[in-house]
Amino acid sequence: MENWRPGSFTKNFSWGSEQGFAKLHESIRLGFDSKLEDVTRDAFRKRLAGFASEYIPINFFLFNRPRNGTDYIMVDELVFQAITAKHSQRFDKLALFAFNFSYVGIFKGAQSFQRRPALWATAYVKERLARQYDWDAERVSADDIEEFLLSEPRYVAQTARKVATNLAHLYKIGRVADLRGDRIDRWWVDALFLALDRLIEDQRLEGESLPESEYADFLMRSDFSAVSGRRSTEKDLAIKHLVRLYTACGGPNRFSDEAVEARTKILIRDIENWVAPNDPAPKGAVHPTNSKILKSIPPACAMLAIYAGFQVISSIDLDEFDADKFIREHTREALERLKQEGIEPTMSAEELLKLTRGE
Incomplete structure (x- = not known):
């Protein structure tokens, strides 16, 4: 059984309540200097000085790995979306996924649990939100998260309240309610x-x-x-x-x-x-x-x-x-290709309807 530890997630961070993960989006742009190139962990931290706490982005949302004795933060899909697209609700949900998925790599001085630092959030989504609540985000609250953590022997930290309130805040601004949809987005x-x-x-x-x-x-x-x-x-x-x-x-x-x-x-x-x-x-x-x-x-x-x-x-x-326009144009092109190849229907529309009705 792997123990859950919140680490620096207990720190205060203010990302607002109306702008989603806009501050994370801007932090990534600043930290990477708006370039799709791996950046040293030290350079990322220096670039964020005075703008936002760097610990939450680099310890919970981005991926770290050492190279030739130096810690780097890697370019991946989250970084690509932050740098090439403006902040949006789509980015917020991707960022929330990155947090819940909880793979952030390793860096100097990191303890073993920091490789997957938010397993407590992963478990909350899997075992509580999905399995027990059937993705009903209305039932998610700081109180419920705290109760879940305190009931788990895997959670070994001394406090759960600050973790619970921070996580509830992230789930609100990250639009966790949208996870209930079963269509592709x-x-x-x-x-x-x-x-x-x-x-x-x-x-x-x-x-x-x-x-x-x-x-x-x-x-x-x-x-x-x-x-x-x-x-x-x-x-x-x-x-x-x-x-x-x-x-x-x-x-x-x-x-x-x-x-x-x-x-x-x-x-x-x-x-x-x-x-x-x-x-x-x-x-x-x-x-x-x-x-x-x-x-x-x-x-x-x-x-x-x-x-x-x-x-x-x-x-x-x-x-x-425009998905509907794409479907119409794709269908028209397919029909045109069939026409050019001399392929024609062998039954009328009325006959086809009778067939589908089982007549």
């Missing part, structure tokens, strides 16, 4: 990518490399589905498409233009002299089977997304994506 798609980023990097800390062929199975064995909202058939079917997109784009290496360029030339051999596009704006990748399977990706990944079976759209279309 863009934050959930982003969360899947983030989960894989963290799982793969966590394996690397052990000196192990997770084969691409095992990404989907490893994801399903993790806490991803347990803490990312109500499970559904639609979500389960989307996972295989999204894991294929994640893998095609290079997984955690998708933020490196050089790595993506090399991968593109290997996988798509009919492309000669391929270079990364100059436009730095993210592209959108939407799957033709379900317009809700929509993912923002680094622009260099566009050809790889097509290779994975996705349709790529511009950053403008991504921001203003």
Whole structure:
């Protein structure tokens, strides 16, 4: 049994009540200097001096790992969304997922429990909110969280009240109530990518490399589905498409233009002299089977997304994506292709209706 310890989560932090995780969003931008490049932990902390407490972002939301004796904070999906998109409710829910998933790596001076510092929150979501309350967030409160923690022998801290009030506050501004939906949402798609980023990097800390062929199975064995909202058939079917997109784009290496360029030339051999596009704006990748399977990706990944079976759209279309319009246009294009190939229906609409009614 692994003990739960709150660590620095008992510290006071003021992120407001109306702006969601806006302060975290800005903290990430400041800490990374608005660049998709790994940053040293010390540099991140210095850049946040005078703006916000750095302990909550770097100890509970971001991923840390040592490299050549220096602690770094890694670029992953949460950082990508903070730097390439303005603050939104979608970011808030992704950030809340990152907290509940609770994989933050290791750094100098960290104790073993700090590798997954919020397992008490992971358990609260899995065992209380999901299993007992069926995702009814109306039943979530500081009192309920405190009672849950104090009733658990896994929780070994001397106090639970401050942890409970802080967590209840995060759940409010992070819109935990939205986890009840069973339809695919863009934050959930982003969360899947983030989960894989963290799982793969966590394996690397052990000196192990997770084969691409095992990404989907490893994801399903993790806490991803347990803490990312109500499970559904639609979500389960989307996972295989999204894991294929994640893998095609290079997984955690998708933020490196050089790595993506090399991968593109290997996988798509009919492309000669391929270079990364100059436009730095993210592209959108939407799957033709379900317009809700929509993912923002680094622009260099566009050809790889097509290779994975996705349709790529511009950053403008991504921001203003109309699912109904996409379905209509996709259907019209499919019918046009059938017409050009000389394929015609063999029964009338009336005959088809009779068939579906069992007449």
